[in-house]
Amino acid sequence: MSPASAGLAASAWDASHRLQNLPQVLHVVAFPRWKWPVIRQCFAGRTLRFVSAQNLPPDARCLVLWGRAAVPPGAAADARILRVEDGFLRSVGLGAELVKPLSWVVDTRGIYYDAAQESDLEWLLGHAEFSPALLARGRALRERIIACGLTKYNVGGQTWQRPVQAKTVILVPGQVESDASIAYGTGGVKRNMDLLRQVRQDHPGAYVLYKPHPDVAARLRKTGVDEQRALDWCDAVVTDVPMNALLDAVDAVHVLTSLAGFEALLRGKAVTCHGQPFYSGWGLTVDRLPHPRRQRRLQLDELVAATLILYPLYLRRDGRSLTTPEQALDELAAWKARNGGTPPWWIEIYRFFLRRFIGVR
DSSP: OOTTSTTOBGGGOOHHHHTTTSOSEEEEESOOGGGHHHHHHHTTTSEEEEEOGGGOOTTOOEEEEETTOOOOTTSOTTOEEEEEEEOSSOOSSOGGGTOOOSEEEEESSSOTTOTTSOOHHHHHHHHOBOOHHHHHHHHHHHHHHHHHTOOSSOOOOOOOOOOTTOSOEEEEEOOOTTSHHHHHHBSSOOSHHHHHHHHHHHOTTSEEEEEOOHHHHTTSSOOOTTGGGGGGTOSEEOSSSOHHHHHHHOSEEEESSOTHHHHHHHTTOEEEESBOOTTSSSSSSEESSOOTTOOOOOOHHHHHIIIIIISEEEEOTTSSOEEOHHHHHHHHHHHHHHHTTOOOTTHHHHHHHHHHHTOOO
């Protein structure tokens, strides 16, 4: 079943249905070995052949690529391309720390953060029909996410107190400036500090809070240009505070393409997008860039249903099979409760070796 099927009711299928007509043999190109068990979990029952980009066989008819990785030069012109990325409720811990994910997305058209072309998620948001039952399911998921304080990575053990005198508090979440979502989802403003300066210029009387990306705070990804000067344009910088706690405390969020904007929408916060993330252009955000393809006006639970139910694949933590969004939420909430927000004693040693052997990009 394809998302291109005209008139298909969204309530009749989910991500696994969307992918059920794939060929039996899939060629997985240039995936690191730690991801092999996860991709096998995504495509149970199919034959997966792990190959390098240089050794792609000429008979490969369906290629699995990570993110925006280039199609290998030797690929057949009619080969199907599947692009895989982290999902939106991922783990307790960072992807840069190689923590196993609870969700991935598999896209047959593009990938959700590439605004230059339509992805499966954009198609769903623009065309799918949302039944009352599906919307109720999306609303229940949203309410559970808020109640459990869940976000993508669920890290941070410190607290932050909103200043009593602050009338308006704006959160600006930083991103990894080398990430593909910046390259493929932004316009003129592409750097964290350019965004922060713009927010300060537009809101001179607001209390502006800046949160570096957790991968950057962990020194696993490179610091953005001039990011050490953030206090020149904001009132405070926070690092180890959980994202959900900050979102609960602020009034508005300004983003380039950060998923924090989506997480803010779940919590009823005002969101201004200076780039073109997947959740912008549907009437739920203030958009600084136009979205000529995105003409539909969505309700919040329609956005939630497409983004968290219909688009991702959810993975059981024991590695045995796929699971439902609701069961994945149960596992993620239990994982977070056991973790308690305090990083293990050995985490800095582990990060040291990750920096040494994988590098900081």
